Amino acid sequence: MTAVEINFDGLVGPTHNYAGLSVGNVASQANFGETAYPRAAALQGLAKMRAVMDLGLTQGFLPPPMRPAAGALRPFGFGGSNNEVLARAASEDLALFRAVCSASSMWRANAATVLAAPDTADGRVHLVTANLAGMLHRSFEGPETHDLLRRVFRDETRFAVHGPLPSARHFGDEGAANHMRLAHRHGAAGTNVFAHGELRGGAFPERQSRRASEAVARLAGLTDPLYALQNAKAVQAGAFHNDVVAVANENVLLTHPEAFEDAQGLYAALHGRLPNLHVVETQGVSLADAIASYLFNSQLVTLPDGAMALILPVEARENARVWAEVERIVAANNPISQAVVVDVRESMRNGGGPACLRLRVPVDDAAKAGIDPRFILDEARWDRLTRTVEAHWPEAIAPGDLTDPALWDQARAAHAALEQAIGA
Incomplete structure (x- = not known):
């Protein structure tokens, strides 16, 4: 069966802020209380999507849910x-209020687990909403994400x-x-590997059961x-998800x-199941360097000519030890033959790199035709999203801004413009 993999990137929402909500996420904790730049964050994400499109790949996007999520507070x-x-929530339970303002849905690698049609019992692509x-702030996303996925993969x-x-x-x-x-x-047909944690103690939680x-x-x-x-x-070094320390694509790990x-x-x-598997272990990259640079939270994609490209955050290029290893890997061509650097600094400062921002969905032509085309980018749709962000997303959000009703109104207006x- 001929198939392609579509990356569906999360569009960064208009309430992107640094509230330090994610325990175990080193960057999220380190940047707590800093001023965030939602417009720049969303434009950086859109630029990354465009870079993938320019490689000749199909690119999708997933819009953010409405935040602040007033409805999530009513059961409390x-x-x-x-x-x-x-x-009232901001006055009586500031931590809960901050949770319903979070724009964490941008990291669509956490939207669902996607199981490819050749591997499933009924031959359909299965998406199991996470x-x-x-994490409290992320636990509110499940029902909203389920509804969105049903809308897109209709x-x-x-x-x-x-x-x-x-x-x-x-x-x-x-x-x-x-x-x-x-x-x-x-x-x-492929092999599905599920990485998971255990209750082993430590300062940071092991999130996947x-x-x-x-x-x-x-x-x-x-x-x-x-x-x-x-x-x-x-995990205790800050690899709260496995994609912070490993990435796979086709026959490369x-x-x-x-x-x-x-x-x-x-x-x-894996070698027993996939004899032509390439296991590429890094050399001379410490866990601290891997987590600071998000080397492994890069997108490993197959290009139209069959070669592979690694789409890395600019932080990987700025770390001499990491970049030397990237150059070694590309030179070895096994079969990663290209490194593409993107700037997603606003996402990185909250603990999410290029791979966090996207959900990978492998589809054949028939399945691709079953996706709502409004969520597949072309030149016109990309331009329309970019103009919407430029016109409606807040330029900056300082910690005290979250409780300002004017920001809530602006966020609602931004969501309405996005839906339009x-x-x-």
Whole structure:
């Protein structure tokens, strides 16, 4: 089966801010209280999408949900108009209020786990919406994301969109950020690898539950997936998702040597299933450098000519040790032959690199035709989104701005303008 992989990037929402909500995310914690620049953040993300389009690849986008999410506060006993609900929450429970202002849905690698049609029991692409149970601000996203995915992947003969697992820590599910698929090519049957944590103590939580991964595999009817325990050392260094220390594409696994608790066992199992597998372990890159530069949170994509490109954040180029390793990998051409550097600094400062911003969806031609075309970018749609952001997104948000009703009104107006742009 011939298939391509479409990257659906999250459009950064108009309330992008630095509230330090993500425990275990080093950048999020380090930049708490700084001024954020939502317009620049969204434009940086759009520029990255354009860079992927310029490589000859199909590029999609996923819009943000409405924030601040006044409706999410009502079950906690806050009543009145939306502005009254928000004002009271800001006064009585500032941490909860900040959670419903978060623009964290930009990191669409956490939207769902995507299981390719050749691997599933019914031959459809399955998307299992993540519950994101480990973090309060992200736990509000599940129902909204489920509705959005059903809107975008609307052909039920080609796509099965599942709701999030029951939201409990025992079934914490962080989506595609802890899932890798390896295959000879996107349209061939592949091996699904689910990376997960354990309750091992430590300062930082291990967010992905193996039981959640097993449930996702059952929902899609996968046969014989692999489960790989994350290295506790990597988690406690700040690799809160596996995609901070490893990335896979077709028959290539680019990984830090300390990404997995039993790396050699995982490699052996993968080689047994995929004889032409390329395991590319980095050399001389510490966990600290990997996490600071987000080397592995790069997009590894297959180009139209069959070669692969690594789409990296500019922070990787600014780290001499990391960039030397990138140059070594590209020179080896195994088969990563190109490095493309993008600037997503606003996202990086909140702990999300190029790979965090996108959800990978492999589709054949028939499935691609079942996607709502309004969410696939062409020149005109990209221009329309860019103009919408330039006209309606706030330029800057300082911590104190979150409680300003004028910002809430501006965010609502921005969402209305975005919906109009999508519908055009």
